Amino acid sequence: MKAAPFAYVRPGSLDDVLAELAGGDAKVLAGGQSLVPVLAMRLGRPATLVDIGSVASLGDLAVTDDVLRVGATVRQRRLERSDEARAVPLIGMVMPFVGHRELRSRGTVCGSIAHADPSAELPAVASCLGATIEVAGTGGRRRVPAAEFFAGAMTTAATAEEVVTGVEFPVARPGEGYGFGEIARRHGDFALAGVVTRVRVDDDGTVLDARLTGFGISDTPVTRDVTALLDDESGIRDLAADVVDTGGDTHGSTGYRRRLFTVLATRELQRARRNARKERP
Amino acid sequence: MEAHELVDVAFSVNGSSVSVSVPPRMHLADALREQLGLTGTHLGCEHGVCGMCTILVDGDAARACLLFAVQCEGAEIVTVEGLGSPERQHPLQEAFSHHHGLQCGFCTPGMLMSSYDLLANAPDHAGDDELPEQMSGVLCRCTGYRGILAAVSDVHGTHPDGVPGPRNCATRTLVGRGSGPASSQAPSGDVPADEVRAAAPAEVRIPTGAPSATVLVTSELRSPIAAVWEVVSDVSRLVACLPGAELTETLPGDRYRGRAGVALGPVKLSFEGLAQILDRDADAHRIRLVGQGRDTGGSATQADIRLHAEPGPDGGTVLRAEADLFLSGRIAQFGRALAGDVSRRLFEQFASAVDESARTGAVPDVRVAAPSPVRIAAGAVADAVRRRVRALRARLRRR
Ligand SMILES: Cc1cc2nc3c(=O)[nH]c(=O)nc-3n(C[C@H](O)[C@H](O)[C@H](O)COP(=O)(O)OP(=O)(O)OC[C@H]3O[C@@H](n4cnc5c(N)ncnc54)[C@H](O)[C@@H]3O)c2cc1C
Ligand code: FES
Ligand code: FES
Numbered sequence: 001m002k003a004a005p006f007a008y009v010r011p012g013s014l015d016d017v018l019a020e021l022a023g024g025d026a027k028v029l030a031g032g033q034s035l036v037p038v039l040a041m042r043l044g045r046p047a048t049l050v051d052i053g054s055v056a057s058l059g060d061l062a063v064t065d066d067v068l069r070v071g072a073t074v075r076q077r078r079l080e081r082s083d084e085a086r087a088v089p090l091i092g093m094v095m096p097f098v099g100h101r102e103l104r105s106r107g108t109v110c111g112s113i114a115h116a117d118p119s120a121e122l123p124a125v126a127s128c129l130g131a132t133i134e135v136a137g138t139g140g141r142r143r144v145p146a147a148e149f150f151a152g153a154m155t156t157a158a159t160a161e162e163v164v165t166g167v168e169f170p171v172a173r174p175g176e177g178y179g180f181g182e183i184a185r186r187h188g189d190f191a192l193a194g195v196v197t198r199v200r201v202d203d204d205g206t207v208l209d210a211r212l213t214g215f216g217i218s219d220t221p222v223t224r225d226v227t228a229l230l231d232d233e234s235g236i237r238d239l240a241a242d243v244v245d246t247g248g249d250t251h252g253s254t255g256y257r258r259r260l261f262t263v264l265a266t267r268e269l270q271r272a273r274r275n276a277r278k279e280r281p
Numbered sequence: 282m283e284a285h286e287l288v289d290v291a292f293s294v295n296g297s298s299v300s301v302s303v304p305p306r307m308h309l310a311d312a313l314r315e316q317l318g319l320t321g322t323h324l325g326c327e328h329g330v331c332g333m334c335t336i337l338v339d340g341d342a343a344r345a346c347l348l349f350a351v352q353c354e355g356a357e358i359v360t361v362e363g364l365g366s367p368e369r370q371h372p373l374q375e376a377f378s379h380h381h382g383l384q385c386g387f388c389t390p391g392m393l394m395s396s397y398d399l400l401a402n403a404p405d406h407a408g409d410d411e412l413p414e415q416m417s418g419v420l421c422r423c424t425g426y427r428g429i430l431a432a433v434s435d436v437h438g439t440h441p442d443g444v445p446g447p448r449n450c451a452t453r454t455l456v457g458r459g460s461g462p463a464s465s466q467a468p469s470g471d472v473p474a475d476e477v478r479a480a481a482p483a484e485v486r487i488p489t490g491a492p493s494a495t496v497l498v499t500s501e502l503r504s505p506i507a508a509v510w511e512v513v514s515d516v517s518r519l520v521a522c523l524p525g526a527e528l529t530e531t532l533p534g535d536r537y538r539g540r541a542g543v544a545l546g547p548v549k550l551s552f553e554g555l556a557q558i559l560d561r562d563a564d565a566h567r568i569r570l571v572g573q574g575r576d577t578g579g580s581a582t583q584a585d586i587r588l589h590a591e592p593g594p595d596g597g598t599v600l601r602a603e604a605d606l607f608l609s610g611r612i613a614q615f616g617r618a619l620a621g622d623v624s625r626r627l628f629e630q631f632a633s634a635v636d637e638s639a640r641t642g643a644v645p646d647v648r649v650a651a652p653s654p655v656r657i658a659a660g661a662v663a664d665a666v667r668r669r670v671r672a673l674r675a676r677l678r679r680r
Contacts, residue, residue, distance in 0.1 A: 001327045005284035008305035008351050027547055029352075035547050036308070036347040037328035042579070044547040047284070049305070051352060077341060100418030101403070102332060102395060105341035106348065115546055118622065153622050154546035187414040219622035247494055247621030 003039035010051040014058065014165065018138050020050045021161045028052055028163055030111035031075060033103045058165060063087045067132075067168040076104035076112070076122075087171040090129065090196065093180040094121045100188040113149070114164045116156045118246070119190035119216040121182070123150055127221040128196040128213035131169045137162040150220040175201050175208070177276025179268030182216070183260050185251060191216040192252050193244070193260035199230070199272035207273065212265055217244040217257055226269065236265050282351070292356045294319065295363030296450030303350045310334040310345035313360060321361040321390050325420075332419030335391040335398075336360050342398030342418075359447050361390035364397065366449040373397060373444065376432035384423035391419040396433045400444040407437045485536065485557040485571055492585075492605035494621035500632035502598045504639035509590050509598040510566050512638045516558070521644045522634035524627055535561075541574060545623060550576045566590040583607040600635065602628045 011017045020026055026048040029035055038044045052058060053073055060071040063084040068091075070079060079085050080095040098104055098112065098121050112122040113133060126133070126146040133149045135142050135158045149157045158164055172178075182194030193216045200208040210230055213223040222243045229235040240258040248254050282288050282305055291300040294317060301316045308327075313319040313336075325331035327346045334345040337359040365371035373393055376382070383389045399407050399415050406415055412430050421429060436444060502509055512518045516537055520528040523541070530538035535558040542551045554574025561568050566589060573583040585605045593599040608620055634645040 003306040003308075005304065005306050007284045008282045008288070008349070010352075032347050032349070032352070033329060033344075036349075038547045039306075040328045040346070042577075044549045046547070046549075053352065096414075100332070101398065101415065102335050102342040102344055102418045103329065103347075105338070105343045118619070152626055153619050154548065187417045219619075219626060245625075247496060247625070249494060249621065 001040040001042075003036070004042060004045040006039070006046060007048045008051065009048060010054050012054050012056075014055055014136060014163070017050055017052055017055060017163055018136065018161070020048065021163070022138055023161070024048055026050050027160075028114070030072065030114070031107035033099065033107035034111065034115045034117070052163065060166070063171065065171070067170055069166055069168050070109045071166045072108065072110040072164055074109055076107045076109055077101070079109055080104065088129070088169045089172055090125050090178045090180060090198070091169070093178060094125055094196070097121055097180075097182060097184075097188070097191075103188075110164045110167055113167055114156060114158060116150050116152075116154050116220070117190065118153050118219050118221070119192075119194075121180075121191070121194065121196075121215065124194065124196045124213045124215035124221040126167060126169065127223045128198055128211055129170050131167055133158075133164060134166045134168070135162050136165045141165070147223065153219040172279075173200070174279065175203075175276055177201070177272040177274065177279060179271035179275070181264040181268045181271075183264070193217050193257045193264065195261065195264045195268050197226075197265070197268045197272040199269065199276045201273065201276045205277050210269060210272070212269065214243050214261055214265070217246055217261055219246070226265075230269055230273065233262075233266060236269075237262050239265070288351050290350055290354050292353045292358055294358045295360060295447070301350060305349060305351050307350050308346050309336075309348045309350045309353055309358070312350035313345065313358075319360050319362050323387055323390055325387075330420075331388075332391045332395060333388060335394045335419060337394060337398060341402065342395050359394075359450060361393055363447045363450045364393055365447070369448045371397075371445070371448050372436050372440065373400075373432065376435045377429065380428045380432040380435065382424060382428035382432040388419055388421040388423075392416070392421065392429055395419045396429075396436075397444060397447075400433070400437055400440065401446075404437065404441060404443055407433065409434055485555050485573060490607070493608040494606045494624065496602070496604045496606065496621050496624045496628060498602045498625050498628040498632065500600050500602075500629060500636075501593055502600055502632065502636040502639065503595075504598060504636050505596055506566060506590050506592050506598045508639035509600060509635060510563070512635050513566075513568055513588055513590060513600075514561060514563065518638055518644060519635075522631050522638055524630045524634070543623070543627075550580060552576050552582065554582075581609045598639075600632050602632070604628070 009020050011020055025046050027035060027046040029049040029051045058072040059074060060069060061074045061079065061082060061084055062069050068084055068088045076095065076098055079091065085091045099107065109122060112120050113126055116123055131146045133144045133146060135144055144157050151157055177199050179197035182191035184191045196213045199210045202208055207227065207230060209225065210227045211223060212226045213221050215221045224239065229239060240261040244254060244258045244261050246257060284305065287302045287304060289300055289302050291298065299317060301312050303312050310322050310324050313322050322336055322345055323333040324346060325333035329344050329347045335342050336345045339357050365374045373396055377389065395416065395418055412434060416430060512522065517528055520526050520539060525542040527540045528537055529540060532538060537556045539556065540553055552574030554572055556570055556572035558568065558570045569587045571585050575581045587603045589601045591599045604624060606620060606624060637645045
C-alpha cells in the first residue's frame with residue numbers, strides 16, 4: 001500500500017510551519033506512526049505534509065517544580081528513557097503500552113495527543129492529570145486544558161491550521177498514587193478498554209480525592225472524580241454503565257467493555273491508593 | 282517539494298554514505314530495496330503492524346514503511362545486511378540458526394533488527410518474563426516464536442550488558458537495482474490512476490449478514506412531532522440535516538443519488554452513493570432507508586437506517602435513529618469501534634439539525650467547514666447535543 005502523491009516541506013521555524021498550514025490542504029507530520037498508515041491506506045490524501053522535525057524550538061524536554069513540559073518533537077522513546085519523566089510516574093507506567101518499541105522510536109508524545117485516538121493511552125494520562133496542551137496558530141498561542149482539548153474521536157480543540165507545540169503534565173505531589181491498566185488483544189495493540197487512576201491521601205492515609213480516566217470506552221477519554229466510589233463496587237458498575245458508550249465491534253460488545261472497565265477501575269483505584277500510602281513520607 | 286518532483290536525500294546506510302533521488306511519497310523500505318538493492322528489509326503490511334521492515338535509524342529500531350525516505354536526510358541507517366555477513370555473522374544471527382528460529386525466514390530480518398535494538402538499548406527488559414512482550418512488535422507466521430525467543434534469550438545470557446555492534450558496516454559502494462526512481466512514479470503532468478473518481482453504484486442492495494457496527498441514538502428534540510416528521514419525510518430536507526451530505530439527483534422509485542464526506546483528523550473520506558427509501562409510515566412516524574457508497578480509496582459502506590419519531594415530554598419529540606453499518610475495504614481495517622462512535626456523533630448532529638429545521642422551517646447549514654467534508658463535532662452545538670443525549674440516556678436507564 002502506497003501513499004498518494006503529496007508535496008513535502010520541512011520548515012525550520014514555527015512561523016514557517018504555521019504559514020505552510022494556513023489555508024491549504026496540509027497536515028503536520030510528526031512521528032508519522034499514525035499519519036503514514038492513514039496515507040498508505042488512502043484514507044487521507046492531504047496535498048502537503050509539513051514535517052515539524054526540524055523546528056529546533058519544539059524539541060524541549062524539561063521539568064520544573066510544577067510541570068514536566070514535553071515539546072512537540074519529543075519522541076515517545078526519548079521521554080521513556082529520560083530522567084525528567086520520573087517526575088510523572090504515570091508516564092513510566094503507561095509508556096511500555098503505547099504501541100511497540102519500534103513505533104515509540106519515532107512516534108511523538110504530542111502527536112499522540114494531537115491525533116486523539118480514543119483508545120490511546122497518552123491522551124488518557126493527560127486527562128487524568130489535568131495536563132495543559134499548548135497550541136499555536138497564526139493568530140497567536142493558547143493553552144488548552146486537557147478537559148477541553150479532546151472533542152471527539154480524532155477530533156480536538158486545535159484547528160487544522162494550528163500546531164500543538166507542547167504539553168505540560170503536572171509533576172507528582174507527595175501523597176499521590178497512580179494506577180494504570182488496559183486489556184488489549186496483544187501487547188502493544190490499542191486497548192479494548194483501559195483506565196488511568198490517581199488517588200491522593202493525607203499523612204494518616206485518609207483519602208483526599210480520587211480521579212479516574214477511562215479510555216477505549218467512548219469517543220474521548222472520560223474523566224470522573226471517583227472519591228466516593230473507592231470502596232463501592234456497585235457504584236463503579238453504575239459508573240461503567242454511564243461512561244462506557246462505545247458500541248460493540250468484532251472484539252467485544254458494549255457489555256463486555258463495561259465489565260472490563262469495572263474490573264480495571266476497581267483494581268487500579270486500589271493500586272493507586274496503595275502506592276499513595278507507600279509514597280507518603 | 283512538489284508531489285511529483287524528485288528529491289535528493291543523503292544518508293548513511295550500513296556505514297556507507299549514499300544519496301538517493303526519491304519522490305516524497307516513497308518510504309524508506311522501498312528506497313532501500315529498489316534504489317540501493319538492499320532487499321534484506323522485507324515488506325509485509327506497509328502500515329506499521331507486521332514489523333517485517335524493522336531497521337535501525339540513528340541507533341533505534343524503527344519501521345521503514347512508516348518513514349518517508351525524504352525524512353532521512355543525515356540519518357544513520359543499519360539494515361540486516363549491516364548486522365553481519367555470511368562470513369562474519371552477528372551472534373544473533375548465529376543464535377537464530379542454532380535455535381531454529383527461522384523457517385521461511387521472511388520475518389527474520391525484522392526479528393533480528395528488533396532483538397538487536399532490545400539487547401543494545403534496553404537489556405534490562407530482555408529477561409525471559411518480558412521477552413515475549415518485547416518481541417511482539419514483529420509477527421512471525423511460521424516458527425511459533427519459541428526458537429526466536431530462545432535465540433534472543435541465549436544472546437542476552439552471553440552478553441548481559443549489551444550485544445556487540447553490527448559486524449558488516451563499512452564504507453563501500455552500494456549498487457542500485459537500476460529500476461531507478463522514474464519507474465516508481467508517474468511523470469509529473471500525468472493524472473495518476475488513483476485520481477479517477479469513484480463510480481457511484483447503480484442499484485441499492487439491502488445489506489445482509491452481521492453489521493460491522495450498530496448505532497442507536499435517541500435524541501430529545503424541542504420541536505413538536507408534526508414539524509419533525511415534515512423534515513424527516515422530505516428527503517431534500519433530511520439530507521440537508523446530515524452533516525457533510527449533499528443530494529445530487531432524484532431518481533424514480535424513491536431513490537436518490539448523493540455525496541457524503543467525513544473528516545476525522547488525517548482521515549478524509551468522500552463517498553458517492555445511492556439511497557432508497559424502503560418504508561415510510563406517516564401514522565407511526567417511521568421511515569426506513571438503505572444507502573450505499575463507495576470512496577475513491579476503495580472503501581465501501583452500506584447502511585440500513587431506521588428513524589422513528591415519538592411524542593416527547595413538554596410537547597417535544599423523541600427521535601430514535603437506529604443504523605446497521607456495513608464497512609468494507611480499507612476503512613474496515615481502520616474501523617475498530619471508531620466507526621460506531623463516529624456515526625453516533627453524526628446522528629447526534631443530524632438530530633440537532635432536524636430540530637433546527639423543524640423549528641425554523643429553514644434548511645440548516647450543517648457545513649461547519651468548507652469544502653464539503655465536515656469536521657465532526659466542531660463547536661459547541663455538537664457538545665450541547667451530546668450533553669442532552671447523555672442526560673437522556675441516563676434518564677432512560679433510570680426508568
Ligand atoms: C501498529 C501500531 C500500533 C499502535 N499502537 C498504539 C497504542 O497501543 N497506543 C497508542 O497510543 N498509540 C498507538 N499507535 C500510534 C502511535 O502511538 C503514534 O505514534 C501516535 O498516535 C501519533 O504520534 P506521531 O508523532 O507518530 O504523529 P503523526 O502520525 O505524525 O500524526 C498523527 C496526527 O496528528 C497530527 N499531529 C501530529 N503532531 C502534531 C502537532 N504537534 N500539532 C498538530 N497536529 C499534529 C498529524 O497531522 C496527524 O493528523 C500505534 C501505531 C501503530 C502503527
Ligand atoms: S511492512 Fe512495515 S510494519 Fe509491516
Ligand atoms: S520464519 Fe516464516 S514468518 Fe517467521
